Amino acid sequence: MDNSFPVFESDCHSLLRRHLTRDIFDTLRDCITGSGYTFLQAIQSGIVNQDSSIGVYAGDAESYQLFSELFTPIIADYHGFSTADTHLSHLDPSALKVQNPDPENRYILSTRIRVGRNIDGMPLGPAVSRYQRRVIEEQVVAAVSNLTGKLSGTYFPLSGMDEETQHRLIEDHFLFKEGDRFLDAAGLNRDWPDGRGIFHNTDKTFLLWVNEEDQLRIISMQPGGDIKTVFSRLMTAVSEIEKSIPFLYDQRLGYLTSCPTNLGTAMRASVHIRLPKLAVKRTEMKQITDTYHLQIRGIHGEHSEDESGIYDISNGRRLGVTEVECVQDMYDGVVALIKREEEL
Ligand code: ADP
Numbered sequence: 002m003d004n005s006f007p008v009f010e011s012d013c014h015s016l017l018r019r020h021l022t023r024d025i026f027d028t029l030r031d032c033i034t035g036s037g038y039t040f041l042q043a044i045q046s047g048i049v050n051q052d053s054s055i056g057v058y059a060g061d062a063e064s065y066q067l068f069s070e071l072f073t074p075i076i077a078d079y080h081g082f083s084t085a086d087t088h089l090s091h092l093d094p095s096a097l098k099v100q101n102p103d104p105e106n107r108y109i110l111s112t113r114i115r116v117g118r119n120i121d122g123m124p125l126g127p128a129v130s131r132y133q134r135r136v137i138e139e140q141v142v143a144a145v146s147n148l149t150g151k152l153s154g155t156y157f158p159l160s161g162m163d164e165e166t167q168h169r170l171i172e173d174h175f176l177f178k179e180g181d182r183f184l185d186a187a188g189l190n191r192d193w194p195d196g197r198g199i200f201h202n203t204d205k206t207f208l209l210w211v212n213e214e215d216q217l218r219i220i221s222m223q224p225g226g227d228i229k230t231v232f233s234r235l236m237t238a239v240s241e242i243e244k245s246i247p248f249l250y251d252q253r254l255g256y257l258t259s260c261p262t263n264l265g266t267a268m269r270a271s272v273h274i275r276l277p278k279l280a281v282k283r284t285e286m287k288q289i290t291d292t293y294h295l296q297i298r299g300i301h302g303e304h305s306e307d308e309s310g311i312y313d314i315s316n317g318r319r320l321g322v323t324e325v326e327c328v329q330d331m332y333d334g335v336v337a338l339i340k341r342e343e344e345l
């Protein structure tokens with residue numbers, strides 16, 4: 002790994018490039034955390050992938066302190082969250098003021114709400130060893146084997162999963178894609194597929210990814226727009242799992258994650274929604290999603306393009322807002338999008 006100041010291409014617009022000064026680089030260049038994660042590893046993804054939006058990953062909780070000269074301004078820039086701010090959690094679905102925004106299923110194909118979690122006492126994905134990843138897998142599998150009722154289900158390790166099953170689960174939006182180049186350069190794909198897998202209940206409305214970008218991605222999803230039911234199921238599952246697994250949590254930054262974009266709630270609440278009229282008025286659609294702090298993705302996950310007027314619409318705010326506010330953001334924005342679609 003080259004330890005000279007990185008060369009950024011003229012069309013690189015990452016927050017890494019924006020905030021990495023020569024002074025910060027010289028100060029942090031030789032820093033290594035207790036789990037052996039180096040500053041150069043932390044910035045590697047943004048150097049290799051010049052089209053990164055952020056470009057940095059944490060290898061453990063200590064990364065957020067030891068590399069603070071760089072991480073803190075990136076977090077402030079991305080989340081609008083300063084060192085004077087403190088994150089608060091609010092996980093109670095009864096506080097959510099929502100109803101199904103599309104009871105006749107004219108627009109919303111499906112609703113999915115996920116949170117990322119990592120295990121207190123372990124490094125994060127970019128610095129975890131093969132052995133630690135297997136310990137994490139064992140801990141998570143033991144925790145989900147205690148789930149009862151509608152949350153009970155089966156764990157499927159990626160190792161040994163046949164290609165056809167894996168492809169179908171990805172195509173059906175249940176399983177993560179094999180780590181992309183951003184995760185690869187961050188060291189998150191090391192030893193793939195060892196220690197990775199997916200748990201899901203019988204009807205695939207509750208799923209849990211093990212050792213992808215975060216150590217747990219806890220997911221609730223179902224067809225249609227019953228946002229409150231999806232959120233309630235997720236919160237029940239999270240509190241059940243937390244009875245046997247300590248989650249990595251920071252008083253100021255909330256739930257700690259490998260990518261700073263997921264800090265705080267680590268929540269993405271999304272709908273797959275068909276908006277054919279707004280699809281040809283993309284500027285107007287963007288005005289509405291910006292107003293409600295929403296993000297637009299394609300329906301095959303991050304970095305995918307929208308398909309035939311169907312979009313993945315989700316909350317853009319994760320840190321400095323509560324879980325209830327994340328879901329409320331998404332709901333309020335979806336109501337506005339459907340209203341405008343009907344007007345058109
Ligand atoms: P993240 O887990 O960070 O939300 P992605 O955006 O890559 O990651 O989405 C992961 C998977 O979840 C993809 O297969 C995507 O199609 C699926 N997905 C996301 N939102 C929904 C939704 N509302 N309904 C159905 N599938 C969804």
Ligand code: DAR
Pocket residue numbers: 052053054055056057183214260262263303
């Ligand atoms: N691709 C990286 C991370 C962006 C946020 N998405 C995550 N964490 N999956 C980038 O810097 O663009």
